[in-house]
Amino acid sequence: MLRRIILKNFRIVDADTDFFGSLIIENNVIKKIVADTENIPDADITIDGSVFDSSTVLMPAFVDLHAHFRDPGFPEKETLESASLAAVAGGFTTVVCMANTNPVTDTIEKARVLKARSDALGFIDLYPVLSLTKNMEGRELSGIKDLPAAEVLMLSEDGKDVANDNLFLAAMGEAKRLGIPVSCHCDFGGTEADAAKKAGRPRAEWSRIEENNAVRRAIELGKKTGCHIHIAHVSTKEAAEIIREAKKNSVSDNGFFLTCEATPHHIGATEEDARRMGDESFGRVNPPLRSEADRQAIIAAINDGTIDAIATDHAPHSEADKAAGSPGFSGLETAFAVCLSHLTHEMTPNQELQRLSALMSKNPARIIGLRDRGGITAGLRADLVIVDTQARQKVNPAQLKSRGKCSPFAGKELRGKILMTLNAGKIVYMGETSA
Ligand SMILES: [Zn+2]
Numbered sequence: 001m002l003r004r005i006i007l008k009n010f011r012i013v014d015a016d017t018d019f020f021g022s023l024i025i026e027n028n029v030i031k032k033i034v035a036d037t038e039n040i041p042d043a044d045i046t047i048d049g050s051v052f053d054s055s056t057v058l059m060p061a062f063v064d065l066h067a068h069f070r071d072p073g074f075p076e077k078e079t080l081e082s083a084s085l086a087a088v089a090g091g092f093t094t095v096v097c098m099a100n101t102n103p104v105t106d107t108i109e110k111a112r113v114l115k116a117r118s119d120a121l122g123f124i125d126l127y128p129v130l131s132l133t134k135n136m137e138g139r140e141l142s143g144i145k146d147l148p149a150a151e152v153l154m155l156s157e158d159g160k161d162v163a164n165d166n167l168f169l170a171a172m173g174e175a176k177r178l179g180i181p182v183s184c185h186c187d188f189g190g191t192e193a194d195a196a197k198k199a200g201r202p203r204a205e206w207s208r209i210e211e212n213n214a215v216r217r218a219i220e221l222g223k224k225t226g227c228h229i230h231i232a233h234v235s236t237k238e239a240a241e242i243i244r245e246a247k248k249n250s251v252s253d254n255g256f257f258l259t260c261e262a263t264p265h266h267i268g269a270t271e272e273d274a275r276r277m278g279d280e281s282f283g284r285v286n287p288p289l290r291s292e293a294d295r296q297a298i299i300a301a302i303n304d305g306t307i308d309a310i311a312t313d314h315a316p317h318s319e320a321d322k323a324a325g326s327p328g329f330s331g332l333e334t335a336f337a338v339c340l341s342h343l344t345h346e347m348t349p350n351q352e353l354q355r356l357s358a359l360m361s362k363n364p365a366r367i368i369g370l371r372d373r374g375g376i377t378a379g380l381r382a383d384l385v386i387v388d389t390q391a392r393q394k395v396n397p398a399q400l401k402s403r404g405k406c407s408p409f410a411g412k413e414l415r416g417k418i419l420m421t422l423n424a425g426k427i428v429y430m431g432e433t434s435a
Contacts, residue, residue, distance in 0.1 A: 003026070004025065004026050004041065004042070004043040004044055005382070006025070006047070007047045007049065007058060007384070008022035008037050008040060008047070008049065009048055009049040010023070010056070011049070011057045011058065012058045013059050013353040013354060014354070014361065014375040014376045014377075015354055015357045015361065015363075015375060016375065017354075017376070018353070020035070021034060021035045023058070023376070023384075024040070025422075025425045026425075028424035028425040029379060030381075030382050032378055033376070047420070052386070056386060057387050057388075058384060059353065059386075060373065060385070061092065061383035061421060061422065062090070062093070062335070062385065063095075063368075063370070063373065064087070064314070064335075064364070065183070065261055065309055065368065066096060066183065066232055066233070066263075066314075067098065067313070067314040067331075068097065068098050068100065068313075068315045069083040069095075069101070072101050072102060076318040076321075077318055079403070080118060083097075083332070083402065084121055084123035086314070086402035087123065087124050088124060088421045088423065088428045089333050089418060090336060090418060091335075091387065091418045091421050091429075092312075092335075092421075093125060093385075093423040093424075093428070094124065094125045094364075094365065095124050095125075095126055096127045096128075096153065097114075098158045099129045099130060099156065099157075099158060100131075100136065100158045100159070104142075105130060106135060108130070108147055108151060108152065115127070115128060122426065123423060124428070125383075127153045128152070130144055130152050131157055131158070132156070132157040132171035133167065133171070138162050138167065141167070141170060147174065152178070154180055154183055154230070155171065155174070155175050155183070156184070156232070157185070159185045159188075159286055160188055161217075168221055172222060172224075172225035172229075173225055175225075179228075180228065180369065181229065181368070182228070182229055182230065183230045183231075184215075184230065186214035186232065186239070186287075187214065190217070193206045193213060203279070203288060204288060204290075208238070210287075211235060211287050212236060212239050212242065215231055215242050218231060219246045219258065222256055222258065223250075223256045226254030226256050228255075228256075229256075230259045231243060231260035232261055233266065233286075234266075235263075235266045235289075235290050235294060235298065236287070236297075237297030237298075240301035240306055243260050243307075247306065259309070260306070260308060261307065261311035262301070262307045262311075263310070263331065264310060264312060264331055264335045264338035265313075265329055266289065266290065267298060267343060268295075268339075268408075268409065269289050269409070270290065270291060270292050270294075270295050271290060271291055274288060274408070281322060282406055283408070284322075284327045285315070285327050286328070299342070299343060302343065308367060309364040309367060310339055310356075310364075311364065312335045314330055314331040315330070315331070316402050317404050319406075322404075329406050330400055330402040330406060330407055333400050334407060335360070336387065337395075338409060338414060339359070339416075340356065340389065340415050340416035341414045341416065343355075361375065362374040382425035383423055383424060385422070386419040386420040387416060387417065388416070388417045389416055392413050392415050393417060394411060394413050395409045395411065395412055395413075395414060396410075418431055419431050
């Protein structure tokens with residue numbers, strides 16, 4: 001049976017366009033885009049943009065390349081249900097979730113179970129990452145060896161990478177065979193970082209060496225293999241520069257391809273925030289919140305295209321785990337507002353949303369090879385978000401859908417609010433409006 005939804009009288013913005021118009025959605029796809037409101041057919045649901053404030057915009061829903069859903073195994077931190085609610089409240093309908101669950105997601109069977117549970121919930125389109133090694137122990141390859149193509153869209157050993165070069169290369173070889181990226185988190189020690197650690201140097205120092213060296217290593221091994229390397233959560237000015245240079249000089253004859261992401265918290269917060277929250281407790285995150293110079297360098301790398309995408313690294317924990325120093329923040333629900341508040345100062349109002357749409361929808365979708373979403377064009381999945389670009393609100397952790405309540409933006413006023421989220425033409429989130 002045909003199910004039709006109309007979204008009419010909206011300012012519509014994606015990475016490539018910015019115009020006023022209406023969308024006709026049939027079943028789960030954008031069937032047609034029309035400039036006027038005449039000749040609009042009847043629909044099961046009609047949402048009229050003219051009832052919202054003039055700062056309201058219809059955009060493609062966001063795609064997150066990096067989240068920790070903690071399911072299975074850590075219900076005190078998060079569940080698939082709470083994470084999915086957090087995702088749609090943040091405007092995300094496609095989420096890639098990392099494999100450091102319990103048990104580790106290291107076989108296609110485990111990934112399928114999680115995906116099926118998510119599909120049954122129906123909030124988002126979930127893509128579980130497969131770990132590179134069995135149980136993330138760094139000893140032998142995981143189920144990626146006999147992984148069928150097109151079912152898993154990204155591989156990653158999460159915060160560990162793989163210490164053994166040959167094993168890391170073998171894993172990258174499988175990624176090349178599958179034509180999917182390896183997300184390298186680049187917080188694996190290495191001898192120089194380990195020495196600094198042993199010498200009692202502060203975390204800010206050795207973790208910087210760690211990230212910079214691990215980024216160099218991932219690029220080097222990726223070049224050798226000729227695969228797609230995706231660098232997760234770039235946070236130092238040096239790492240941004242290494243990637244900038246590597247992108248310039250990348251010879252793509254053998255298939256080597258380099259992309260990277262930055263997180264909202266490295267864009268909108270610094271070591272000052274970590275100190276205020278507690279360096280070794282509530283302010284802990286991997287990689288750590290860095291200096292203002294690093295933050296500015298990350299923003300510059302976003303502006304010049306070195307950094308391709310925003311990814312949340314949503315990493316919820318219980319209050320007790322945070323107090324004990326577990327690294328990570330809840331990020332899905334604040335990502336858009338943090339980016340809008342911190343990334344767009346030098347852009348005109350027209351540029352800012354198109355750039356953000358590229359960073360949060362189009363580019364991340366392309367990085368994982370999804371061509372059916374990330375924009376607003378006839379034929380694409382109706383993954384959409386309605387945002388108010390001027391609404392300001394204070395981040396209140398108690399109101400987060402995520403079970404993890406720790407955010408460096410708690411109590412801060414941010415610009416930008418998610419009003420409604422649609423996943424494949426279905427309304428999956430509705431915020432309370434001021435109207
Ligand atoms: Zn992570």
